[in-house]
Amino acid sequence: MQQTFRFIAIxxxxxxxxxxxxxxxxxxxxxxxxxxxxxxxxxVKDTLKQILSGQQTVTGGINADFWGPTLIxxxxxxxxxxxxxxxxxxxxxxxxxMHLPAVMDxxxxxxxxxxxxxxxxxxxxxxASTLWYHPHLHEKTTMxxxxxIGGFIIIRDSLExxxxxxxxxxxxxxxxxxxxxxxxxxxQIVYTNSVYGDYxxxxxxxxxxxxxxxxxxxxxxxxxxxERGYNLGFSDNRTFYxxxxxxxxxxxxxxxxxxxxxxxxxxxxxxxxxxxxxxxxVDLKAYNSGQAFGFxxxxxxxxxxxxxxxxxxxxxxxxxxxxxxxANPITAVPATLAHNVYWTAADATVQRRIDVTEGNPGxxxxxxxxxxxxxxxxxxxxxxxNIEEWTVKxxxxxxxxxxxxxxxxxxxxxxxxxxxxxxxxxGWKDVMYVPKSETVSFVAKFNDYSDxxxxxxxxxxxxxxxxxxxxxxxVVKDFSNSSGIENVSKHELDYNLFPNPATARVYxxxxxxxxxxxxxxxxNSIGRTVMMLPQPExxxxxxxxxxxxGIYFVQLMDKNTKSITTKKFVKE
Amino acid sequence: MKLFQSICIALVLLSVVAxxxxxxxxxxxNVVHDFALKNVxxxxxxxxDFADAKGFIVVFTCNHCPFAKxxxxxxxxxxxxxxxxxxxxxxxxxxxxxxxEEESFELMKNKAQHDNxxxxxxxxxxxxxxxxxxxxxxxxAFVIWKENNQWVIKYSGAIDDNGEHPEKAxxxxxxxxxxxLHGKPVKMPExxxxxxxxxYRK
Numbered sequence: 001m002q003q004t005f006r007f008i009a010i011x012x013x014x015x016x017x018x019x020x021x022x023x024x025x026x027x028x029x030x031x032x033x034x035x036x037x038x039x040x041x042x043x044v045k046d047t048l049k050q051i052l053s054g055q056q057t058v059t060g061g062i063n064a065d066f067w068g069p070t071l072i073x074x075x076x077x078x079x080x081x082x083x084x085x086x087x088x089x090x091x092x093x094x095x096x097x098m099h100l101p102a103v104m105d106x107x108x109x110x111x112x113x114x115x116x117x118x119x120x121x122x123x124x125x126x127x128a129s130t131l132w133y134h135p136h137l138h139e140k141t142t143m144x145x146x147x148x149i150g151g152f153i154i155i156r157d158s159l160e161x162x163x164x165x166x167x168x169x170x171x172x173x174x175x176x177x178x179x180x181x182x183x184x185x186x187x188q189i190v191y192t193n194s195v196y197g198d199y200x201x202x203x204x205x206x207x208x209x210x211x212x213x214x215x216x217x218x219x220x221x222x223x224x225x226x227e228r229g230y231n232l233g234f235s236d237n238r239t240f241y242x243x244x245x246x247x248x249x250x251x252x253x254x255x256x257x258x259x260x261x262x263x264x265x266x267x268x269x270x271x272x273x274x275x276x277x278x279x280x281x282v283d284l285k286a287y288n289s290g291q292a293f294g295f296x297x298x299x300x301x302x303x304x305x306x307x308x309x310x311x312x313x314x315x316x317x318x319x320x321x322x323x324x325x326x327a328n329p330i331t332a333v334p335a336t337l338a339h340n341v342y343w344t345a346a347d348a349t350v351q352r353r354i355d356v357t358e359g360n361p362g363x364x365x366x367x368x369x370x371x372x373x374x375x376x377x378x379x380x381x382x383x384x385x386n387i388e389e390w391t392v393k394x395x396x397x398x399x400x401x402x403x404x405x406x407x408x409x410x411x412x413x414x415x416x417x418x419x420x421x422x423x424x425x426x427g428w429k430d431v432m433y434v435p436k437s438e439t440v441s442f443v444a445k446f447n448d449y450s451d452x453x454x455x456x457x458x459x460x461x462x463x464x465x466x467x468x469x470x471x472x473x474x475v476v477k478d479f480s481n482s483s484g485i486e487n488v489s490k491h492e493l494d495y496n497l498f499p500n501p502a503t504a505r506v507y508x509x510x511x512x513x514x515x516x517x518x519x520x521x522x523x524n525s526i527g528r529t530v531m532m533l534p535q536p537e538x539x540x541x542x543x544x545x546x547x548x549x550g551i552y553f554v555q556l557m558d559k560n561t562k563s564i565t566t567k568k569f570v571k572e
Numbered sequence: 573m574k575l576f577q578s579i580c581i582a583l584v585l586l587s588v589v590a591x592x593x594x595x596x597x598x599x600x601x602n603v604v605h606d607f608a609l610k611n612v613x614x615x616x617x618x619x620x621d622f623a624d625a626k627g628f629i630v631v632f633t634c635n636h637c638p639f640a641k642x643x644x645x646x647x648x649x650x651x652x653x654x655x656x657x658x659x660x661x662x663x664x665x666x667x668x669x670x671x672x673e674e675e676s677f678e679l680m681k682n683k684a685q686h687d688n689x690x691x692x693x694x695x696x697x698x699x700x701x702x703x704x705x706x707x708x709x710x711x712x713a714f715v716i717w718k719e720n721n722q723w724v725i726k727y728s729g730a731i732d733d734n735g736e737h738p739e740k741a742x743x744x745x746x747x748x749x750x751x752x753l754h755g756k757p758v759k760m761p762e763x764x765x766x767x768x769x770x771x772y773r774k
Contacts, residue, residue, distance in 0.1 A: 045638070046639070048639055056735050088768040114672055528673065
């Protein structure tokens with residue numbers, strides 16, 4: 001018996017050695033395609049990808065076989081999304097970091113069944129920044145993100161465009177989405193009872209390498225993990241410069257040699273390769289060994305739900321080969337990047353505290369304020385235009401990454417001290433690391449959008465934690481234009497659809513004035529939803545050109561009364 | 573050294589615990605029942621129609637799953653090879669036709685024609701047969717064998733171990749049928765099925 005064990009142990013160790021030595025062969029970093037303009041056509045689908053040798057891995061992708069296109073948007077543009085769900089399951093897609101109406105936000109309420117075309121749209125108000133989009137279906141977020149569904153959004157604006165920054169996508173300006181994955185014996189992604197991967201995937205590429213020019217380059221780095229944090233640095237400990245946080249440029253670059261990036265967070269960095277010889281190499285690495293307990297991925301176990309082969313070790317994220325400089329290289333980091341004016345604690349008129357609760361091993365899952373997420377319960381109502389200070393207290397067993405929808409915030413204190421806030425996290429943020437035994441405060445203004453029906457979310461961005469119910473919801477309510485009397489008389493909205501039958505567009509004509517439409521759903525004759533149109537632009541009509549011939553029903557929800565009136569049309 | 577060995581053993585034990593399959597119940601050995609399902613030629617098909625069959629290869633598949641789409645030619649090859657040996661091939665679509673517009677009977681007919689299916693492609697619109705087999709994904713392959721006038725599952729899982737490169741694949745299902753035809757127990761009776769999940773209506 002003991003002999004057998006020894007033999008197994010030797011085989012086990014040997015497999016380790018093989019794994020570490022094989023890391024010397026690299027795969028070319030996949031860089032997502034870009035989509036730009038004001039209309040973005042996205043198809044979420046099941047697909048497959050050759051990640052390991054042997055069997056292909058069943059993945060999810062958006063217009064791609066893992067992950068999705070980088071959407072390049074311009075501040076001030078009215079953007080329209082045509083998102084078709086060809087995935088085998090219901091999805092939602094959330095525009096992470098985007099300041100937009102709650103009904104467009106893609107949270108757990110905006111479920112998109114298979115086959116449905118969802119058409120949110122909004123005016124881009126965020127400044128130049130690196131945002132992302134990802135699934136947010138309650139209890140299935142981990143599965144859908146683990147399979148690879150997601151993508152970057154790059155916002156450009158006139159201020160950022162005037163700076164001498166690397167801006168040539170895929171050449172000196174490269175997006176990096178960091179994930180690790182565990183695979184089972186059939187090379188399929190493991191997402192149940194497993195929060196850390198054994199293989200590092202950078203942009204979906206295992207053992208990734210890229211050639212970058214001998215000059216200052218910009219890396220837009222996103223942690224899209226289930227739970228793992230990254231303590232990033234370069235293999236020669238060189239200094240690099242943080243130029244942007246989640247919500248956009250810092251006022252000035254911050255020089256560091258290491259920076260922690262938790263789930264959901266983005267940083268943009270600039271690193272100088274001009275002193276590197278052409279043909280030389282440097283690695284971007286995760287220096288994750290020796291972290292204090294509570295840093296996700298620091299646990300020493302090499303397997304099991306909270307263990308992995310990448311836990312508590314330093315490992316490469318990207319092998320960078322230095323190539324010839326481009327024609328007009330960026331040669332310096334601008335001393336001034338932006339002129340953000342941040343809220344301070346003194347600006348806040350309301351203070352709220354949120355406690356991290358439960359989550360003890362073997363006990364209930366983590367929650368906020370001992371209130372696990374319930375889909376139809378609004379935890380907080382925030383008066384429109386409030387400036388508020390929220391304090392998240394983590395007197396609990398593990399670290400978390402607190403995320404809030406709708407707004408970008410300013411971290412104002414760690415453990416009650418403004419001096420405790422790092423320069424590296426001094427910009428606009430939408431995710432903040434709340435380590436074990438720490439209390440972190442931010443200030444934000446809840447402006448521009450109010451809606452008492454569709455909520456925004458706040459939650460831990462560890463997808464396993466949010467799926468477990470570590471999430472709450474808030475609505476932003478405009479009290480100023482309310483009489484205080486909520487009893488609006490319910491009445492049928494009187495409207496006609498024309499032309500009927502229709503071939504390209506169906507228009508809505510109201511028989512009374514001052515109607516506002518909150519939502520239109522188009523349903524086919526067997527009851528399958530085919531289109532979901534949040535706050536549709538009524539004068540433009542409904543584009544039905546993609547629908548098959550047949551009978552359809554329009555369900556139109558009135559904004560004030562929330563009553564739904566159904567009308568029929570024929571598509572020819 | 574002793575300590576080192578203990579650590580190794582501990583690691584092995586940990587990994588055994590960690591990779592214990594979440595669903596320990598096996599489908600192999602289950603008895604499944606005869607059925608009557610509409611084929612793409614609109615004729616009804618039942619197991620008892622094949623009076624001389626020793627067994628069947630039954631694959632749950634569908635129109636829209638990209639992983640299932642890789643296997644059309646292999647399905648034809650399996651049927652050609654084994655129908656002559658008394659083991660016909662049947663494909664069954666148990667996907668929820670209310671949810672997926674691509675899974676309509678009309679589109680099943682189109683697929684069977686386009687991919688030159690030489691075997692029945694059956695429409696399980698009430699999902700009863702999928703539930704009886706406990707089919708989990710498309711594709712999910714079974715070999716059933718006649719024992720004491722009952723149909724017993726002898727193999728459950730993947731068709732082979734390489735979707736995109738059949739020439740490199742270990743043909744699990746062919747191996748299982750060969751074992752049974754030689755009167756031997758199936759060497760590898762269960763592998764993992766994966767692809768698109770089949771969701772059953774309540």
